[in-house]
Amino acid sequence: MTQNTRIPFHRDPAVRAIAAQVVALLLVIYGLYSVFENTVNNLVARGMQTGTGFFDEVAPFKIGFSPFLDFSLGETTYLEVFFIGIQNTILIAVLGIIAATLLGFFVGVVRLSPNWLASRAALGYIEMFRNTPLLLQIMFWNFAVFLPSLPAPKNSIEMGFVYLNARGIHVPTPVVEDSTGLWIWMALLMALCIGLYRFARLAKARFEETGERLPVFWINILGFLAGGYVLYFVAGSPLGWDTPELGRFNFKGGGQLPLPMFSLWFALTVYTSAFIAENVRAGIQSVSHGQTEAAHALGLSRKDTVNLVVIPQALRVIIPPTISQYLNLTKNSSLAVAVGFEEIVALWAGITLNQTGQALIIIAMTIAVYECLSLFTSAVLNWYNRRVQLTER
Amino acid sequence: MTDQNSQFVPIPDRPAPATTVGPVAWIRDNLFGSVSSSLTTLLFLYLFFTYVPLFIDWAILSANWTGSDRSVCDANREGACWTFIGVRLEQILFGLYFGSNPDQVWRPVTVFIVFFALLIPLMMERTPYKKWLALTLLIPFPVLFYVLIHGGSFGIPVADTTQWGGFLLTFALAFVGILFALPLGILLALGRRSDMPVIRAICVTYIEFWRGTPLITILFMASVMLPLFFPAGVEFDKVVRAMIGITLFQSAYTAEAVRGGLSAIPKGQYEAAMALGLGYWRRTAFIILPQALKISIPSIVNTFIALFKDTSLVSIIGLLDLLNMAQTASRSLEWNGYDMEGYLFAGFIFWMFCYGMSRYSQNLERKLDTDRRH
Numbered sequence: 001m002t003q004n005t006r007i008p009f010h011r012d013p014a015v016r017a018i019a020a021q022v023v024a025l026l027l028v029i030y031g032l033y034s035v036f037e038n039t040v041n042n043l044v045a046r047g048m049q050t051g052t053g054f055f056d057e058v059a060p061f062k063i064g065f066s067p068f069l070d071f072s073l074g075e076t077t078y079l080e081v082f083f084i085g086i087q088n089t090i091l092i093a094v095l096g097i098i099a100a101t102l103l104g105f106f107v108g109v110v111r112l113s114p115n116w117l118a119s120r121a122a123l124g125y126i127e128m129f130r131n132t133p134l135l136l137q138i139m140f141w142n143f144a145v146f147l148p149s150l151p152a153p154k155n156s157i158e159m160g161f162v163y164l165n166a167r168g169i170h171v172p173t174p175v176v177e178d179s180t181g182l183w184i185w186m187a188l189l190m191a192l193c194i195g196l197y198r199f200a201r202l203a204k205a206r207f208e209e210t211g212e213r214l215p216v217f218w219i220n221i222l223g224f225l226a227g228g229y230v231l232y233f234v235a236g237s238p239l240g241w242d243t244p245e246l247g248r249f250n251f252k253g254g255g256q257l258p259l260p261m262f263s264l265w266f267a268l269t270v271y272t273s274a275f276i277a278e279n280v281r282a283g284i285q286s287v288s289h290g291q292t293e294a295a296h297a298l299g300l301s302r303k304d305t306v307n308l309v310v311i312p313q314a315l316r317v318i319i320p321p322t323i324s325q326y327l328n329l330t331k332n333s334s335l336a337v338a339v340g341f342e343e344i345v346a347l348w349a350g351i352t353l354n355q356t357g358q359a360l361i362i363i364a365m366t367i368a369v370y371e372c373l374s375l376f377t378s379a380v381l382n383w384y385n386r387r388v389q390l391t392e393r
Numbered sequence: 394m395t396d397q398n399s400q401f402v403p404i405p406d407r408p409a410p411a412t413t414v415g416p417v418a419w420i421r422d423n424l425f426g427s428v429s430s431s432l433t434t435l436l437f438l439y440l441f442f443t444y445v446p447l448f449i450d451w452a453i454l455s456a457n458w459t460g461s462d463r464s465v466c467d468a469n470r471e472g473a474c475w476t477f478i479g480v481r482l483e484q485i486l487f488g489l490y491f492g493s494n495p496d497q498v499w500r501p502v503t504v505f506i507v508f509f510a511l512l513i514p515l516m517m518e519r520t521p522y523k524k525w526l527a528l529t530l531l532i533p534f535p536v537l538f539y540v541l542i543h544g545g546s547f548g549i550p551v552a553d554t555t556q557w558g559g560f561l562l563t564f565a566l567a568f569v570g571i572l573f574a575l576p577l578g579i580l581l582a583l584g585r586r587s588d589m590p591v592i593r594a595i596c597v598t599y600i601e602f603w604r605g606t607p608l609i610t611i612l613f614m615a616s617v618m619l620p621l622f623f624p625a626g627v628e629f630d631k632v633v634r635a636m637i638g639i640t641l642f643q644s645a646y647t648a649e650a651v652r653g654g655l656s657a658i659p660k661g662q663y664e665a666a667m668a669l670g671l672g673y674w675r676r677t678a679f680i681i682l683p684q685a686l687k688i689s690i691p692s693i694v695n696t697f698i699a700l701f702k703d704t705s706l707v708s709i710i711g712l713l714d715l716l717n718m719a720q721t722a723s724r725s726l727e728w729n730g731y732d733m734e735g736y737l738f739a740g741f742i743f744w745m746f747c748y749g750m751s752r753y754s755q756n757l758e759r760k761l762d763t764d765r766r767h
Binding site for chain 2: 017020021022024025028035038039041042043045113114115116117118121127128130131132133134135136137139140143144145148331332334335337338345349353359360363366367370371373374375378
């Protein structure tokens with residue numbers, strides 16, 4: 001009897017693996033191909049043409065809000081509209097991220113306050129805003145709170161040079177009056193930053209040599225603000241201000257943040273801050289009590305314990321999910337379409353799609369924008385996780 | 394010498410000092426522990442007693458509860474207009490069809506009674522035959538839902554998907570989302586952890602693609618482009634398109650939740666299963682998945698909460714879900730101007746379900762976490 005040690009061909013795991021992968025790949029290719037073929041056939045059957053030809057056509061609609069890219073009715077092309085959409089998405093995302101981070105950290109810290117009332121109030125805030133749909137919140141603030149309660153432009157609420165009314169917020173905008181002066185100011189600011197950085201390095205070296213610590217953080221902040229202010233006059237006050245003034249029906253001059261943008265920003269901030277607060281609470285609680293006790297045993301003050309022991313370790317837990325929240329906020333800004341703020345989805349996948357009917361290319365470009373943002377975020381996350389891992393013992 | 398008969402008799406415990414127990418001590422510790430804490434307490438008490446009575450007065454004491462048209466509310470604008478919600482309740486909960494056919498309302502009501510009769514015992518700890526309850530919820534219940542709500546058989550009048558609305562539609566979208574996304578998500582999670590590079594790459598691409606895009610873009614895509622993707626003659630209505638979009642989107646998130654559970658299974662479990670001579674599928678079905686799914690239930694529930702909230706986005710593509718129904722009702726000719734009540738009511742329903750689910754998932758998490766207490 002001969003001993004047959006060979007595994008039969010069809011039972012060999014390596015062969016099976018290759019076969020399974022080939023089959024899977026073929027199925028995916030077949031699926032994608034049939035979707036492609038169906039799409040082409042359907043487009044032909046409906047007499048629809050797809051392509052990028054409409055990019056150079058002039059957009060026939062008005063865009064109310066475009067702070068950095070120029071918009072003028074009758075000149076701006078569809079491709080420029082696309083970039084205005086991206087600009088507004090990034091703008092609302094950045095504003096939302098800044099506000100949500102500040103508010104979220106505040107609520108998260110209050111949640112851990114030893115005061116029972118404060119901690120319960122923060123819990124109520126978190127549970128209320130985390131558990132209702134964001135879209136509902138956006139509409140609620142816009143249609144049920146701000147729109148009915150804010151006054152008409154004539155009776156605007158005045159805060160310095162800022163005016164608040166049912167159409168939005170009017171703010172003064174800087175106008176460049178002396179462009180060489182502006183460049184000089186920028187150069188001086190750069191020099192100031194380098195100087196402050198050198199100072200921080202020197203302070204650190206001194207600390208390592210003598211153990212004496214300077215309040216570097218506050219000196220830097222104050223130095224930057226005060227230095228920037230003084231240098232502004234050194235450069236010859238290169239900026240003027242365009243302040244809003246009440247005309248017959250509406251404000252003239254200055255910049256306007258439309259009310260939908262304000263409502264969206266407000267709702268995104270409140271909603272995301274509830275999630276960030278939970279991250280902050282979890283992060284701080286993840287630092288075991290032994291760390292605090294050890295720091296006290298080493299004779300560190302309460303402030304130093306928090307700043308040098310608890311916060312650095314808590315941040316390691318807080319930052320990754322918070323970065324995901326930033327991405328969520330950016331994706332959620334697409335709900336602007338419900339109140340009519342002109343970011344990428346409302347402007348491009350909404351108005352432009354209706355005007356041109358180019359569904360295929362427009363949806364693909366919209367998705368591509370978000371995929372890029374998401375890839376960028378995960379790159380940042382991976383970079384951060386790698387960096388944190390290196391410092392781990 | 395000690396006396397042999399004397400035994401150690403402890404004196405009874407003295408009560409704790411009056412300054413450390415009881416409500417007074419609790420108040421001192423938790424509300425007036427330090428100067429800053431006392432100031433905070435005073436601030437919060439001030440805010441509480443300034444604003445909460447105003448809200449209670451508006452929402453309950455001065456509110457309008459009776460009547461059948463807006464004249465009652467217009468006469469008393471100091472309080473909320475719950476009359477509006479009362480009159481339009483059936484419409485907001487079950488949509489236009491059931492709202493205008495009161496004799497058919499028993500259909501959604503029966504469905505929801507059956508649903509909660511199945512769900513509530515399932516969420517309790519000591520219920521026997523949980524597996525069968527869960528299976529009933531996953532297979533016969535959707536059939537019952539379709540038979541009763543869609544109708545068309547047993548002499549029940551037809552209400553096709555485009556006539557579904559209100560909370561009923563929100564529920565249907567979320568339920569379909571979880572029902573189909575769960576098996577798809579499990580397969581994707583297994584694929585993502587597979588040893589085969591091609592399969593892994595396909596699954597990673599799929600998951601990351603759907604996770605990188607906002608749901609609203611996907612819903613736009615589903616409502617505008619889905620008909621183009623299928624051969625001519627295959628037609629779906631708007632609701633089914635939204636369901637497909639939601640399922641694809643949700644499957645990516647479910648996959649990530651299940652992957653978390655899979656990676657928590659120790660390697661020894663895989664090795665032991667292999668040593669027993671089990672092949673991949675039997676190993677996965679009998680050893681790995683039962684453990685992994687149990688661990689990942691809290692995160693699956695969390696993704697489900699997110700989905701439940703996100704179903705409200707279908708109102709942007711024109712479907713009359715709970716949010717859109719409440720909004721439409723509060724902008725109708727008869728009730729124009731009562732937006733606040735509409736939003737608050739819809740928000741309260743969403744909140745009740747999401748808060749309930751999140752409490753459930755937190756409890757479960759705590760229960761599953763017993764072995765990792767420090």
